[in-house]
Amino acid sequence: MTTTVIEIERKYDVDEDALLPDLVGLPDVAQVDPQETLALSATYYDTAELDLIRVGITLRRRTGGDDAGWHLKLPVGTDRHELQVPLEGSAEAPPLELTAIIRGVVRERPLVRVGAVETSRVSVLLRAVDGRVLAEVCDDRVTARRITAGPSEAETWREWEVEFNGEPDGMVDELERRLLAAGARPSARRAKLSRILPMTAPTAIGATAAKAKKATVAEVLAPYLATQVAEMTRLDPLVRADVPDAVHSMRVAGRRVRAVLGTYRDVFDRKRTGPLRVEVKWLVDELGRPRDLEVLRDRLEVLLAGNALSVGSVIEAEHGVAHRAAVEAMMSPRYFALVDSLRALAEEPPWSARAGKPARKQLRTALLEDFRRLERATEEARRGTDVHERASRLHDVRKAAKRIRYSVEAVVPVFGADARRLAGTLAELQDVLGGHHDTAVARLELLRLAEHYPDLALSAALPDLDAATVADEHAYERTVSRLFRPKSRRWLR
Structure with a gap:
């Protein structure tokens, strides 16, 4: 044991x-x-x-x-x-x-x-x-x-x-x-062993971050990609050991890699990075179910108070099954091929001819395209006709916000405070919509569990979830209003 x-x-x-x-x-x-x-x-x-x-x-x-x-x-x-x-x-x-x-x-x-x-x-x-x-x-x-x-x-x-x-x-x-x-x-x-076999912490593979405003695309993006790949490597055993928050952190690192390869796709050899984005998405999705159950467990512990013990045992059992399935995926040849591809990406990114050009112009254009994609997603969300459609479209907004947030974080060394402020606002939007999504998932799961535990009166928690949804909606509108102020994106033009 x-x-x-x-x-x-x-x-x-x-x-x-x-x-x-x-x-x-x-x-x-x-x-x-x-x-x-x-x-x-x-x-x-x-x-x-x-x-x-x-x-x-x-x-x-x-x-x-x-x-x-x-x-x-x-x-x-x-x-x-x-x-x-x-x-x-x-x-x-x-x-x-x-x-x-x-x-x-x-x-x-x-x-x-x-x-x-x-x-x-x-x-x-x-x-x-x-x-x-x-x-x-x-x-x-x-x-x-x-x-x-x-x-x-x-x-x-x-x-x-x-x-x-x-x-x-x-x-x-x-x-x-x-x-x-x-x-x-x-x-x-x-550790005592370090006296005879020096131990070193994992380091990112790749170039040193370029801070000069005249840096090339490759000089800006290479260290960011290398850092995220190193983070995924570090987290691998922690995910397998089911260390708290490791699954979430690995998904975030994977999404950051996908965001950079997607937003700035024209500076890479897309024949090589396109399939890699597909494989990273596969891994992120495989890790999704255990992460969802972690969030649900924490949410219901607060909502259900005295009833949490019985329901929590069910969620723990489901989480165990989901985690074992994720680890099984991480034992597959497909996963190890992905690990090798990511390491190759970090060591020698497959650049296109544009990677040698000045970063400010090349990257700003790509970011502006992503920003407009986010604007379109928020417009679609306003047209939601019922609760379920609204939740689905807000989830699309969240995905668009994640992509541009991670892409903006990658270029902070060259765009400085403007990029840092925008990334911060996008992080707030992502957090608000993450809470909104988690509430919607918790509501569905609560109704499912209520069928198995009719004596626990689990539906009593529904008003709290409804109130949380309303609060998240208000926070979303405030954050979006601030995000789309002209001064927030002036530097992108």
């Missing part, structure tokens, strides 16, 4: 003669509980090319302590999303539950042992009044050696590590003050 943990920790380098400071009297800490000394042993796995380490992922087999087992750690912002699988006998092959999550990174390359770390740990638990563990402060003496690429000498060092149980609270600042006063130095390393 796989266990999920959000790892929130801070590491500090310390000298051999440093003394762990007194931790009594920290804010919110009622008890300081010393633990027995532990001997921890970890073997790390990666490909021979170190594909995991290069994107900040670690996979290890640990013995000793109360969390012995297989640990897969995925970087999420400044924290790490950790998945744990218990050890089964003496098996040293990584479990399928974890290797499936990193399949998009390692592909068919075998996993081998790349490093070994031995740790002697002395720790104390910081507890709240109710006995709950707030944090564990560890004093680690570490010996590590590289296994891959031939033998290496062992390296030894000492470090202090603070592992928080949940979001850090009031004790954090005072705890760090005491550690620093005792000689600790904040460490730039996330």
Whole structure:
């Protein structure tokens, strides 16, 4: 069985003669509980090319302590999303539950042992009044050696590590003050393995963003595309692991790629980018159902209050099915062919002859065309004759707003504040219409669920949804009025 943990920790380098400071009297800490000394042993796995380490992922087999087992750690912002699988006998092959999550990174390359770390740990638990563990402060003496690429000498060092149980609270600042006063130095390393196999965060492939007003089309668009492709690569294992918001973020990155290839289609070889846009849309659509259920779950938790538990279990089950279907699509040859095509796009975009021309004129013309498409969509929305038609046409407005918003964001380096302001207003429009769409979907789902749970009086939430729709309509009209003021688009002409 796989266990999920959000790892929130801070590491500090310390000298051999440093003394762990007194931790009594920290804010919110009622008890300081010393633990027995532990001997921890970890073997790390990666490909021979170190594909995991290069994107900040670690996979290890640990013995000793109360969390012995297989640990897969995925970087999420400044924290790490950790998945744990218990050890089964003496098996040293990584479990399928974890290797499936990193399949998009390692592909068919075998996993081998790349490093070994031995740790002697002395720790104390910081507890709240109710006995709950707030944090564990560890004093680690570490010996590590590289296994891959031939033998290496062992390296030894000492470090202090603070592992928080949940979001850090009031004790954090005072705890760090005491550690620093005792000689600790904040460490730039996330993992012990980085001492022997330096870990680097994923970086975008492609040119450096051009800020000069005389930049060419290629100089402006290449770094934006490379950044979005790198983001999709980073999110791949997080989507497979069902990390919150990962599906949404990957869909956004994919849409940004499609928007640039669509809006600025004349600066690319369309015979190559046209099929790629189709494949990116396929992936975005495959991820759509689990994302819709995530939004629905959050919405109904607020609306249904006490009834949310029963209904929530149904939505969770449906979400599980939808997520498994999305991951299955991401295990297909079609998906891996798309990944390869995206990487090729980032490394060497298929430009047309226009890509070498000045960006300001070429890109402004394309943006103005998209802006007019958005205007036409808003005019069509005003002609909606009933609730369902109105909702459908507003959804079309939202799609048009997304495309031009992402296309405008891509050219902020060359158009500056004007583009940034327009992108901000388009983001507001997108958010308003996103709420409107989510409300319409929630209403339909609520009526469907009411048939399965007649005793829960789910229809009682309908007035709240209707009120939300009215509020979204008013917000939409205000945002559209501001968006189409002459000064908002003057720079496009």
